[in-house]
Amino acid sequence: MRPLRRACIFLARHGRTVLIAGLVVGILFPGLAGIVRGVLPELVALTLGVAALRIGPRAARGSLADIRISLRLVAGYQVVLPLLLAGCFLALDWSGPLPTALVLMAAAPSISGSPNLTIMTGNDPAPALRLMIAGVALLPLTIVPVFMLWPVFGSVGAIAMASIRLLLLIGCSAAIAFAVRERFFPHPSGETVAVIDGVSAVLMAVLVIGLMSAMGPAITATPGLFLLTLLAAFAINFSLQVATFLMLGRAGHEGARVAWAIIAGNRNVALFLAALPASVTGPILLFVGCYQVPMYLTPVLLGWLYKPRDPA
Template sequence: MIPVLHLAARHGRVCLVAGLLAGLLLPALAAVLRDWLPQLVALLLFLNAFRIGPRRAVGGLRDLGRSAGLVLLLQCALPLGLVLALMPLGLAQAPLAVALVLMLSAPSITGSPNFTVMLGRDPAPAMRLLILGTGLVPLTVLPVLLLSPALGEVQAVVLAALRLFAVIAASVLAAFALRAALPPALSDRHRDALDGASSILLGVLVVGLMAALGPALRTEPWTVAGWLAVAVAANFGLQLATHAAMRGAGHAEAAVPVSIVAGNRNIALFLVALPPAVTDPLLIFIGCYQVPMYLTPILLTRLYGRRAPA
């Protein structure tokens, strides 16, 4: 079993591409896996937290303060700025605007630490942004919802965010407790095995996330093409802009994990919080958004560079 996991760790990008293709070509399998998404997410979080360990995940007080500031910028300032820019134009309630505002309001995807590992960077900053960002969603989303009441009821979004945070907290705390009972340092062999297991899980996870896209691609190909163009531009555009800003500000080491988080957001969180009238038109966009998301470790390797995993 260990050799299989090591092979998956060396070819993590292949796992991601295989998952994307399976999600498009095997709609029945995607529909089945969609029902298991919460459990898959929880297991992926557990593996991430166990690999990183509590000390690296938490970091120092300075790291936490910087991470909190980045969360406020990425999840509150950016969507508020977009809403305020679109309101005078009467475009704030357009489907495209709603999709982008919700994307910017969402926290990091659970796979951001894995993508960071695939690019050979320290996943701890991405894990901090994931945990803090999800925990602060009930606060950061409030101003956005108050300015955009058509997005749905504040209470529903807050409750959904709290449920997601509870899943993350339970998974992370369980992983930290198990890690504390074992030797403090993981061997390279065990770390590679964890990376391989995470790569396989990510490939399975994306199959379920693509459940809505496969049927739409067969019935509305041009609509899918339009939303895919928007998703690629938004995802990669945010990553490129964030990477340039972080390096320009002298934070080159944190530039890659922060950029990955900036462009890859857990917009699916809002599917369980907002009314169907808001989310139904966005299902194709959410499916399209998985494409640049899961291709990030492949297409942006040249920009980010690749090192041995931390």
């Protein structure tokens, strides 16, 4: 087992490179992406479980103050932001796949890999896990005003059911992981944590392959549309992350603001693909694929901003 442990530690040390490799493979091999797409639910469950295993139940629980802050952040992220975007787009009379994708992205909860991305920046992933759970749990409520303002011809009930399924997935994965940790290594060594981080990096790289199937064909068939969509994905993702990071710093949330900033820009827009009609989801598949690029490059391109700073 020692060689396997050493391999995992090596992958953890080069986790950012592993994510980039996943992006490249997903673009170059759309056939493989189609195969991986068939096991995405299982990969999401494993990714969540590994993140929970790394964090542990004590850190995940947090305090009453953490819960209150998470609720306020969910309201800002999943209600205020998408309503502002929808209002601006309606005022500009701008409709179509791209504005619809942007509104849906803003209305979505955190991606399941947000704790893992936070780990790769060297910061505490527990606030990301807590905010992710709160966002998914409240999605059936937060999505209602957004859908009322921006009609995407989808059923709020279908979105609610998809949200409930995701919440059950998170809950079951976390419960199993917490039980395993408490039973076998309640106080893991630094080497054990590094092994878990290596496994997490591999799972996230494989996961992204399954979300990239629409990008390869678009690069050759419609390069102009691909570049425009990719630029929009980078702009919305990174602008939300940087703005949130700077604002939360002034609010005195130094310990958690990296996790919260990462979630501000990285949302689980793919959650809506199973609940909305094909007439809506088909045109936004390219955005979903392009959106994975800034998402998985977050630890690489924003690592300088999120680098842990020694307390003064």
